[in-house]
Amino acid sequence: MEARDATIEGRYDYIIVGAGTAGCVLANRLTEDPGTRVLLLEAGGNDNYHWVHIPVGYLYCIGNPRTDWMMKTAAEPGLNGRSLSYPRGKLLGGCSSINGMIYMRGQAADYDRWRQMGNAGWGWDDVLPYFLKSEDHHGGKSGLHGGGGEWKVSRQRLTWDILKAVQAGAAEFGIMPREDFNDGNNEGTGFFEVNQRGGVRWNTAKGFLRPAMKRPNLRVVTHAETERVLFDGKRAIGVEFRTSGLLRKAIADAEVLLAAGAINSPRVLEQSGVGSPSILAGLGIELVHENAAVGENLQDHLQIRTVYKVHGVKTLNTLVHSPAGKAWMALQYAFSRSGPLSMAPSQFGMFTKSDPAMETPDIEYHVQPLSTDKLGDPLHRFPAITVSVCNLRPDSVGSTHIVSRDISEQPEIRLNYLSAERDRQVAVASIRQARGVMEARALEKYQPEELLPGPAVESDEDLLREAGNLGTTIFHPVGTCKMGRDDRAVVDTDLRVHGLDRLRVVDASIMPKIVSGNTASPVVMIAEKAADMIRGAL
Known part of the structure; x- marks a missing residue:
């Protein structure tokens, strides 16, 4: 071509x-x-790069000039002066x-x-009707889903006990399981459907x-x-x-x-x-x-990545650091196209409200059976999960403009994350909510320990500061x-x-x-x- x-x-x-x-x-x-x-x-x-097609390969496509524009944001005051990679x-x-x-x-x-x-x-x-037109849903055609279209929608091909426990904990917290996130009201918890075949x-x-x-x-x-x-x-x-x-x-x-x-x-x-x-x-x-x-x-969805160490349960962290775990993952994928290599980065989601007065959910959680200190770093060597939360309807608004006539020079990207007062309030409330879920009885046997932002971070002022340290794009500009x-x-x-x-x-x-x-x-x-x-x- x-x-x-x-x-x-x-x-x-x-x-x-x-x-x-x-x-x-x-x-x-x-x-x-x-x-x-x-x-x-x-x-x-x-798109004939093998890591494009193996689902876990997103780790090798983001930040790779073969597949990524390799953009960066301007320094963000709301993120304590940090500039983000912007895939x-x-x-x-x-x-x-x-x-x-x-x-x-x-x-x-x-x-x-x-x-x-x-x-x-x-x-x-x-x-x-336009969502339905191209959809090929695993459940077939119905009033809310399409069948036979070009856009494949599948169930995920693996499960994690720790994520099932998080769902049970969320129910204790009042966030109940939901059968379908795509019927117009996504409030509740469930395992994400994915664009895979x-x-x-x-x-x-x-x-x-x-x-x-x-x-x-x-x-x-x-x-x-x-x-x-x-x-x-x-x-x-x-x-x-x-x-x-x-x-x-x-x-x-x-x-x-x-x-x-x-x-x-x-x-x-x-x-x-x-x-x-x-x-x-x-x-x-x-x-x-x-x-x-x-x-x-x-506009973009800023995700705040809280991390919890867990005990007595499998996560991707321990598998990738084990030769036997790596071999097991490779064999699973080779023979059945399942297992961790088939996983989307986030398997489990929760949609809820930061304030009961909200008409519809304004927070989305992406819960991942893995953890790092920051995106792009190696996975931790101990079992842990990431409970990312993003404000679905931020008031903070930014801009992007060219800075040169040279098309090889990226435009300036300013998101102005957490510049709006309500966004700062939602950031603090969402971290507290994540803590509430992780303190549920359903998770007690896994002894979750908060690593990020850490239990010592308690005041609204400190939580907001750490939201700025932990926040990163979830790639939705x-x-x-x-x-x-x-x-x-x-x-x-x-x-x-x-x-x-x-x-x-x-x-x-x-x-x-x-x-x-x-x-x-x-x-x-x-x-x-x-x-x-x-x-x-x-």
Whole structure:
């Protein structure tokens, strides 16, 4: 799929920038019409790296330049001045090739809130059919799940006694088991469903792109980094992109579709002259269209990683440090595609409220049968678990903007984590809640000992400080090309860029508010809905 000739410098109906979670869906749906010509540009390479497909391989894909953009945030005051690594998938399938594989839609109230903000057609009843359209649920087709679609949803293929005990402890605390996290109300506890098939990661490249690549009307070019959208006045007419050291151009007779994600879609817009005049003028970029909202409204889920040492029970920590444990894991996966190598990073989840006055859960726990001092460090040599908690609907909002005309220089990413007072209150309350669950009778036989933040950290002030020390991204950036009708919006409800013709954004950046859960499957839904809009089906 490398470009080796100039034939890609032709005319297409649609040019899609980014073969990630959304771009693969778009490429599939738009090329269903054999008369529609599509060019799909991906800055990264193929997804034919073995660690992409072995589920535990996310450990070797994040922080790997072969599969990750290797971005970093600016120093975060709310995280006590720390800068975070900020993984973004740079390969076919994008973040669906390196993420935690959790299948999660969010809450019905999230989408109803979008509609209440003026985004007609984006309420829960409007978007549910698009979740169902591509879903292939392990339980088959029903009123709330799809069957036979491209997006595989499976049960996990392993269990851990310690996680069952945490679920029992949560029930003592008042957080009850839930059968289905995806029926519109995710309150409760359960084991996450995952985007896998037979113990192997299922990304959008497998589900959507590979079938479409058999069609003669789709051209996919990897290692092709888009420099800018080309305009004729206010009309998008194509893109310039760089591949094999050469600057190339392709023309779109219908539309240019940006599907590069919440960091790179606003970057392409700004590089193309669409954004705040003060930012663009300082970099010598000619203004095509003024919109100061480009790159603003950045939201993410901050996870606070509490860690508990346990006794008399198996966790991944002890297995990976044992030659026999490693051999057992390898054999399990080789012969049955099960065991720890098939595991998503988080198997067990809990959704609950930081305050009983909340209408819907505003906290999500990801409980993992492993632990480290910090992400990327080796696992501890003793059995322990991580009880991560994130604020599902943060008030803290950040931004991302280019700092150079050089596309090899990453944009500045400022999340402003914990800058809002309510987010600080939720952080403290969530750590206390985690402690309450871990003190339950159901866990007593495993003698949990709090390692992080540690039992000596007790006052609200100290807990907030440690939340800043322990907090890190859970990889859910959204919102930087906000959908809406106000002056802080970048796209309209058809995802067309305000003030410009034949240009849309189709990815997580269009979310006006972050969803109350993991973001991959909502992005698949957005792309499904956008494809119908583009084809005039709505």
